[in-house]
Amino acid sequence: MCTAATYLTGDFYFGRNLDYEFSYGDEVTITPRNYPFHFRSLEKELTAHYAMIGMAYIAGDYPLYYDAVNEKGLCIAGLNFVGNAAYQEPVPEKDNVAQFELIPWLLGQCASVKEARELIARMNLTNIPFSEKLPLAQLHWLISDRTESITLEAMKDGLHVYDNPVGVLTNNPPFPYQMFQLNNYMQLSPATPENHFSKELPFKTYSRGMGAIGLPGDLSSQSRFIRAAFTKMNACSGDSEEESVSQFFHILTSVEQQRGCCLLENGKYEITLYSSCCNADKGIYYYTTYDNRQISAVYMNHEDLESSTLVRYPIIQKASIHTVN
Numbered sequence: 001m002c003t004a005a006t007y008l009t010g011d012f013y014f015g016r017n018l019d020y021e022f023s024y025g026d027e028v029t030i031t032p033r034n035y036p037f038h039f040r041s042l043e044k045e046l047t048a049h050y051a052m053i054g055m056a057y058i059a060g061d062y063p064l065y066y067d068a069v070n071e072k073g074l075c076i077a078g079l080n081f082v083g084n085a086a087y088q089e090p091v092p093e094k095d096n097v098a099q100f101e102l103i104p105w106l107l108g109q110c111a112s113v114k115e116a117r118e119l120i121a122r123m124n125l126t127n128i129p130f131s132e133k134l135p136l137a138q139l140h141w142l143i144s145d146r147t148e149s150i151t152l153e154a155m156k157d158g159l160h161v162y163d164n165p166v167g168v169l170t171n172n173p174p175f176p177y178q179m180f181q182l183n184n185y186m187q188l189s190p191a192t193p194e195n196h197f198s199k200e201l202p203f204k205t206y207s208r209g210m211g212a213i214g215l216p217g218d219l220s221s222q223s224r225f226i227r228a229a230f231t232k233m234n235a236c237s238g239d240s241e242e243e244s245v246s247q248f249f250h251i252l253t254s255v256e257q258q259r260g261c262c263l264l265e266n267g268k269y270e271i272t273l274y275s276s277c278c279n280a281d282k283g284i285y286y287y288t289t290y291d292n293r294q295i296s297a298v299y300m301n302h303e304d305l306e307s308s309t310l311v312r313y314p315i316i317q318k319a320s321i322h323t324v325n
């Protein structure tokens, strides 16, 4: 399971929890403007494009991004959509983009969600795998900038683009079902509840936080969607970088997966391998890992963005404890 979210203070923040039972070997990866992107079914090459930063597995010299942000502040995260994602054979009349090419294709060329919508309208998301060892990932995507978010789902009946007014995405079921479920929670509130049950019964609030009784606490993707939406829509913080980043990680923490709570059929546990928070305006990628709660930061603009070589920073997994005496 995974959860992605957006957050706007003075700057715009975008990030995700990557929940899984193993890591592919994740690296914070900066693709500078002149790194050449070749596309499997397109004649067009992107030899000059927007620079981007995100988490990727680098296969050969190719950045297989999980989530990334470009220098214009456009952001994308891919999340599992198993059993529902369906990709097509290439067709002559469309831009045929392989599933693993989607993030470079959009972030390389689009400065906003509006521009991404235009490319998506001409796009066919194809079923060409990266390699035999790295078969198709069944995903759907949260695509955001500071003004709007959309959800992109490729299903048997074609590509769907949904407005995403919540700025949150988890996994199954398809996005319209996720959104519809929110209707069942409209009574939840961060404020102290009032008695609408019966005037004849003398109810008392015995604890703070009772306004959100009924907020689902389990790890299913539907429940994480509701919980992350509630937390994000009610989140508030100061505008400073420290306050914004701290608050963003708290939103993600509301849906993190602790080892032991989600047992898979293979006997392994799914956990939150990393949490990321990208300042999309400044190109700063912050992350924590399951065992390293210290926030690490990689600045895209500290690198030579005119270069043609990937810049890679393997994630720091080892805990760092600040000893004070």
Ligand SMILES: C[C@H](CCC(=O)NCCS(=O)(=O)O)[C@H]1CC[C@H]2[C@@H]3[C@H](O)C[C@@H]4C[C@H](O)CC[C@]4(C)[C@H]3C[C@H](O)[C@]12C
Residues within 6 Å of the ligand: 001, 002, 018, 019, 020, 024, 057, 064, 065, 066, 078, 079, 080, 081, 082, 100, 129, 130, 134, 135, 136, 137, 138, 139, 171, 172, 221
């Ligand atoms: C496993 C990741 C998604 C995590 C997630 O949503 N978990 C929820 C589990 S579930 O709801 O319970 O199924 C996804 C997100 C991005 C994916 C990677 C990216 O798409 C990039 C390449 C794409 C290649 O086709 C496969 C390897 C890969 C390197 C992918 C491996 C894996 O599928 C990743 C890492």
